[in-house]
Amino acid sequence: MKKIINDPHAVVDETISGILKAYPYHLRMARESNRALVRADAPVQGKVGLCTGGGSGHIPVFLGYVGPGLVDGVSVGNVFSSPSADDMLAATKEVDGGAGVLYIFGNYSGDLMNFEMAAEMSGLEGIEVQLSIVADDVASAPREERHRRRGVAGLFFAYKLAGAKADTMATLAEVKATTDRVIAQTCSIGVALSPCTIPAAGTPTFTIADDEMELGMGIHGEPGIERTRLMKANDIAATMVEKVVSDLPFTSGDEVAVLVNGLGATPPEELFILYDRVHDLLRDRGLKVYRTFVGEYATSMEMAGASLSLLRLDDDLKDLLDAPASSPFLPQWRRA
Amino acid sequence: MSESFAASDVASLLLDAANDLESRSEELRVLDAAIGDGDLGITVQLASKAMRAYLASANEPSIGRLLAQCGMTINKASPSTFGTLLASAFLAAGKAVPDKDYVDPAGLVLMGEAAVEGVKKRGKADVGEKTMLDCLVPAVEAFKVAIECGSDLPHALQQAVTAAEAGLKSTVNMQSRHGRASWHGEKTIGVQDAGATAMYYLIESLARHLH
Numbered sequence: 001m002k003k004i005i006n007d008p009h010a011v012v013d014e015t016i017s018g019i020l021k022a023y024p025y026h027l028r029m030a031r032e033s034n035r036a037l038v039r040a041d042a043p044v045q046g047k048v049g050l051c052t053g054g055g056s057g058h059i060p061v062f063l064g065y066v067g068p069g070l071v072d073g074v075s076v077g078n079v080f081s082s083p084s085a086d087d088m089l090a091a092t093k094e095v096d097g098g099a100g101v102l103y104i105f106g107n108y109s110g111d112l113m114n115f116e117m118a119a120e121m122s123g124l125e126g127i128e129v130q131l132s133i134v135a136d137d138v139a140s141a142p143r144e145e146r147h148r149r150r151g152v153a154g155l156f157f158a159y160k161l162a163g164a165k166a167d168t169m170a171t172l173a174e175v176k177a178t179t180d181r182v183i184a185q186t187c188s189i190g191v192a193l194s195p196c197t198i199p200a201a202g203t204p205t206f207t208i209a210d211d212e213m214e215l216g217m218g219i220h221g222e223p224g225i226e227r228t229r230l231m232k233a234n235d236i237a238a239t240m241v242e243k244v245v246s247d248l249p250f251t252s253g254d255e256v257a258v259l260v261n262g263l264g265a266t267p268p269e270e271l272f273i274l275y276d277r278v279h280d281l282l283r284d285r286g287l288k289v290y291r292t293f294v295g296e297y298a299t300s301m302e303m304a305g306a307s308l309s310l311l312r313l314d315d316d317l318k319d320l321l322d323a324p325a326s327s328p329f330l331p332q333w334r335r336a
Numbered sequence: 337m338s339e340s341f342a343a344s345d346v347a348s349l350l351l352d353a354a355n356d357l358e359s360r361s362e363e364l365r366v367l368d369a370a371i372g373d374g375d376l377g378i379t380v381q382l383a384s385k386a387m388r389a390y391l392a393s394a395n396e397p398s399i400g401r402l403l404a405q406c407g408m409t410i411n412k413a414s415p416s417t418f419g420t421l422l423a424s425a426f427l428a429a430g431k432a433v434p435d436k437d438y439v440d441p442a443g444l445v446l447m448g449e450a451a452v453e454g455v456k457k458r459g460k461a462d463v464g465e466k467t468m469l470d471c472l473v474p475a476v477e478a479f480k481v482a483i484e485c486g487s488d489l490p491h492a493l494q495q496a497v498t499a500a501e502a503g504l505k506s507t508v509n510m511q512s513r514h515g516r517a518s519w520h521g522e523k524t525i526g527v528q529d530a531g532a533t534a535m536y537y538l539i540e541s542l543a544r545h546l547h
Contacts, residue, residue: 077415081375084415086408109515110417113458117411117420140519148518200378220373222519 001197003302008199012056012078019063023328027066030073033090035083038073039066042095048166048175049073049095052104052159053088054111055080057198058219060329061155061298069325070163071104079198079301080220082110088118092127100128100172104158104179106151107135130172132179134158136188136309138247139216139225150218153261153298154186157311157321164323182317187244188259190307191236192217192224196264196300215239219263219300233270237277240308245285250312252286257293257321259309264299266306271295274306282310291321339489340440341546343399349545350406351391356541357534358384364537368530371517376530379416386413399439403430403447417515418531421455421468422538428454441483441492448476459514466510466517466524468535475500475539493543504528504536 005011013034020027020037030036036053043049052062053075062074073091077083092101101122103115112133119129135146136154162179170178192214195204205221208214213231216224231239250256260275262268271294282289290313298307313321341349357380365377390409396402407426410419432450433443452473461467463474478499482492507529512518517529 078378080373081378082415082417082420084412085420086412087415109459110415110420113417113420113424114411114415117424117458150519198374201374205374218519220516222373222516223523 001199001202003197003199005199008202011199012076015056015059016063016076026328027063030090030094032093033075033087035077035087036073036075036091036094037063037066038091038094039068042072043097044072045097046099047097047169048099048172049092049097049101050104050159050162050166050175051075051088051091051095051101052155053077053083053091053115054105054108055082055220057196057301058299060296060327064327064329065156065159067325067327069160069167069323070327071159079200082108082114085114085117085121088115089121089125092118092122092129093125096127100130102130102132102162102166102172102175102179104132104134104155104162106155107133107147107149108151128172130176132158132162132176132183134183134186136183136186137190137216137218138187138243139189140218140222143247150222152188152190152219152309153259153307154183154188154309154311156259156261156293156297157186157257157309158182160325161317161320163325164320167323178316178320182311185248185312185317186309187247187250188307188309189216189240189243190219190224190263190305191215191240192221192263192303192305193230194265194304195221196303213305216243217305219298219303221300221303233273234277237274238281241278241281241285244308244310245282245287248310248312250285250287250310253288255288255290255313255318256282257291257311257313258282258289259293259297259307259311261297261307261309262295262299263303263305263307264296265302265304268295271306274308278308290318340438342438343397343402346399346402346439347391347394347396349542350387352545353538353541354384354387354391357537360534360537364530364534367528367533370530371512371520371524371527372530373516375416376418376534379414379419380534382414383410383419383422386410397437398434399436400430400432400434403427403433406430417459418468418534421459421531424454424458425451425472441489445476445480445483448479452476461514464510465513466507466529466532467514468529468531470507470510470529471500471503471532471535471539474503490547493546497540497543500536500539504532507532
């Protein structure tokens with residue numbers, strides 16, 4: 001293990017501490033938990049509060065999505081491990097502006113159990129909570145079993161559009177309906193080239209030969225669809241586009257937002273090489289690319305690889321995608 | 337021997353169990369890494385450590401509140417799948433004996449049954465799906481049958497451990513339906529479930545120290 005750290009068990013707390021020092025005008029710690037952070041001006045009165053959370057090791061997921069036009073609070077657990085229901089409750093209390101709170105999070109059993117527990121505890125505190133669960137990874141289960149799919153980089157679209165919807169002062173039910181519609185229109189797939197190491201464990205999450213890649217691998221190293229020889233970027237693009245487009249399916253004439261996401265160790269150059277072909281393949285299929293995002297939106301520490309996510313848009317969703325939002329982790333979003 | 341226990345007895349029992357479970361953490365880590373996400377060893381370590389810290393200072397006369405506090409302690413220390421389910425089991429067991437200062441074997445049956453329901457509800461799981469329930473459910477059932485048939489506590493505990501062990505072994509041939517292990521599909525057949533293994537060690541330890 002070769003990492004710039006002090007103590008493997010202090011990685012999460014020292015990361016949070018550094019982020020709070022770097023961005024004191026954006027974020028603050030919740031009063032009742034040092035694993036819960038909220039936007040500096042939380043709560044926004046009358047607005048539905050949005051909370052997310054999950055294991056650490058995926059920046060900008062989850063902390064990086066806190067901000068105006070995005071989510072209001074997060075709770076973070078240890079690396080790849082859910083935060084506690086208590087941490088989630090601490091964030092919930094501080095983002096509730098009187099209109100209820102929506103939890104938006106990836107479909108992992110540990111997170112689900114804790115968010116459900118936190119929702120029950122929030123109910124006892126008089127805060128109404130609803131859940132929207134992101135399950136966009138087409139490689140993790142067949143379409144008929146969508147409820148089993150993992151949540152990956154598609155979280156980005158859910159946060160962005162839910163944040164914009166909440167800013168319209170819509171009700172909790174309306175924000176949840178829009179968020180669920182975004183989730184239903186989002187499909188993703190990833191490819192992994194090399195593993196990452198959980199600092200406290202000290203050993204890589206999986207092993208893979210230098211000349212191999214795994215299609216469909218999850219962001220914690222969960223097994224994918226198949227392990228193959230490392231393909232050329234154009235072939236990886238073709239495989240990813242086929243898997244994603246045929247899943248929803250996206251059809252000729254659809255307008256889409258595209259996200260090519262790096263998993264942590266893959267340089268931006270390679271992401272743009274991938275996007276170069278993805279763009280052409282989508283155009284060849286008659287899809288219209290409305291907006292494109294290329295960069296690190298959901299990582300897995302130093303894992304090498306990339307994911308492709310597509311969101312099918314309509315006029316309402318396009319407006320929400322373009323609404324202002326701000327986070328120090330999303331520099332291209334000063335004003336769309 | 338006395339067959340009823342005060343909260344202080346339960347606290348020392350849980351302390352022993354936490355120590356026993358922690359001594360198995362490396363074995364559980366390896367087992368979990370095979371088909372799970374490998375965090376069970378860390379979970380067990382953190383949960384045991386937090387339980388020890390809580391129990392060392394706990395002076396709680398109500399068994400219900402003691403168990404509920406243990407549940408919250410475990411969830412805070414280790415909100416992983418296993419930690420959260422274990423916490424749910426403790427919270428539910430605590431609710432089953434809300435203001436009791438002591439518990440007898442019939443009370444232990446109620447606590448066991450409540451723990452089962454707590455885990456089933458939180459994990460949306462049932463027996464036969466390669467989880468800790470495959471160990472916990474038969475153990476509680478065997479214990480209940482033995483107590484209801486008039487067995488003494490040591491015999492009933494022995495029955496529970498025997499059933500837990502058989503339940504644990506039955507997970508080898510099951511396919512995972514929950515959590516990260518489920519994504520390995522058929523590859524999980526032939527591997528003993530890590531969560532059920534941890535549950536077996538917990539039941540075995542509780543039974544041994546209750547004896």
